[in-house]
Amino acid sequence: MTQLSLASTPELRDGVEVFLYPQKGESCQILFLFLSSRRRLRITCKPSFSALLKELSKPQTLGESLTNSGLTLDAYTSSFLSFLEEEGIITMSNPLETLLLPKEYVEQYKRQVYFLLDVLKSPQLAHAAQKKIFDAHIALFGLGAVGSTLLQQLCMMGFRKFTLIDYATVENNDIARTPYHIESQVKSLKVQAARNLVEDHAFDPIVFLHNTTLKTHTNLDILGEKISLIANTADEPYIGYTNIKLSRYALQHNIPIVAAGGFDAHLASLGELLIPHMTPCADCYATFFHERLKNWRPIPHPVKDREGWFGGLGSLSTFSASAAALEILFFIISSGDQQVSPGKRGEFLFHDYSLDTFVVDRDTHCRSCGTEKS
Ligand SMILES: [Zn+2]
Structure with a gap:
């Protein structure tokens, strides 16, 4: 898990569709659909996390997203953000940045790296997989x-x-x-x-x-x-x-x-x-x-x-x-x-x-x- 910082700019990955269901009582359901791998993930969480997901789709800092959704970076919110990162729903840094591979190589194969990211859930695992291919x-x-x-x-x-x-x-x-x-x-x-x-x-x-x-x-x-x-x-x-x-x-x-x-x-x-x-x-x-x-027992074929x-x-x-x-x-x-x-x-x-x-x-x-x- 990346160290969380209020100044960081997490991104909701565009390869993941997020479906928010209407609030029921004190909870709501969210469905994540991973477009490349067709993986589906359904969760139940508190409504403010649903609001946070909407904020994470905007180009702003984590601090701004939390403030706009009425949250602070407490242990509960931190674990929710960790979950989103571990499942490959948000990225905390540029998913193409890696020291494992030449920059030009990653640029050439970036569509595949994004696909591997969908399948393997994290940029680090996607880069490690592409490094195995490279080697x-x-x-x-x-x-x-x-x-x-x-x-x-x-x-x-x-x-x-x-x-x-x-x-x-x-x-x-x-x-x-x-x-x-x-x-x-x-x-x-x-x-x-x-x-x-x-x-x-x-x-x-x-x-x-x-x-x-x-x-x-x-x-x-x-x-x-x-x-x-x-x-x-x-x-x-x-x-x-x-x-x-x-x-x-x-x-x-x-x-x-x-x-x-x-x-x-x-x-x-x-x-x-x-x-x-x-x-x-x-x-x-x-x-x-x-x-x-x-x-x-096939019949012997007449064509030699x-x-x-x-x-x-x-x-x-x-x-x-x-x-x-x-x-x-x-x-x-x-x-x-x-x-x-x-x-x-x-x-x-x-x-x-x-x-x-x-x-x-x-x-x-x-x-x-x-x-x-x-
Ligand atoms: Zn054998």
């Missing part, structure tokens, strides 16, 4: 339709340190699938096009590139030290295989993974967050689907090579990239608070415009993360 080092496997859009969105959230891994080159049809500058970058390496994308969007970027595939024998020590999170969109040969490879490495090194969606028939998948020893790992997911699909005939839609890839970007943001700003939790998988189904989701539990006998011997 985080994301390793991104796969720079195709989902990976490139995910990368762009992470830059737009303020992430700036990346290790980027892909083996392919930019093709003409990428104009409908990626945010790369196609005209100048067709036939250039995707890692190079991705570096240019980061340099266009990120603040003071730091980028490491690896023009390589992700195969069984790939040595993941190329990631080096201090990776905060791995994002996987590498779907060759198959996202399930690349996830298992990365998940086993991540379990050993205690690194979370966001396995982004947007692959094969699941074009608008929500992806999943794999936190070592807290959520199911990729092996747990594989076991879950192995069990679930054990009676599923589907490549070139398998369709997609840029907006569906963007949907998956957005879901993964939000999952990464949520994890980074709340890391340390996670509880042991089940996994979730889901996808947006375009044909009937619905969201299909279900829960995947950890496999206690899992060969990679299990806690019990099978």
Whole structure:
């Protein structure tokens, strides 16, 4: 709590709607609606506090607001003001001022800082969250339709340190699938096009590139030290295989993974967050689907090579990239608070415009993360 001073100029935040209900007896009700987070908070208090809230919406000192509402800075009023500050309803100082981050960076991302302030309730917590984003080092496997859009969105959230891994080159049809500058970058390496994308969007970027595939024998020590999170969109040969490879490495090194969606028939998948020893790992997911699909017998497909005939839609890839970007943001700003939790998988189904989701539990006998011997 900020030290209260009668000369200070607290501000009622414009991201909070305040609804005052008619006085009933010696009390009145107030509803606070936080516009960005949709959080609602209803309180009952004495009518003079309702009057104080009206005064706090004016550009004046705390002393003037108290006088105009017939209050003094006694213990009861002080605790009410503390409550308003702790809930993120008023700010006692400029919410963008911080010593944690460069001033230009905060100016660039101020709309997001205000959003974080709504979610986390205080400027200090919002700055601390944005500092985690500023410092985080994301390793991104796969720079195709989902990976490139995910990368762009992470830059737009303020992430700036990346290790980027892909083996392919930019093709003409990428104009409908990626945010790369196609005209100048067709036939250039995707890692190079991705570096240019980061340099266009990120603040003071730091980028490491690896023009390589992700195969069984790939040595993941190329990631080096201090990776905060791995994002996987590498779907060759198959996202399930690349996830298992990365998940086993991540379990050993205690690194979370966001396995982004947007692959094969699941074009608008929500992806999943794999936190070592807290959520199911990729092996747990594989076991879950192995069990679930054990009676599923597809007829062998007569087409030998589907490549070139398998369709997609840029907006569906963007949907998956957005879901993964939000999952990464949520994890980074709340890391340390996670509880042991089940996994979730889901996808947006375009044909009937619905969201299909279900829960995947950890496999206690899992060969990679299990806690019990099978
Ligand atoms: Zn597991």
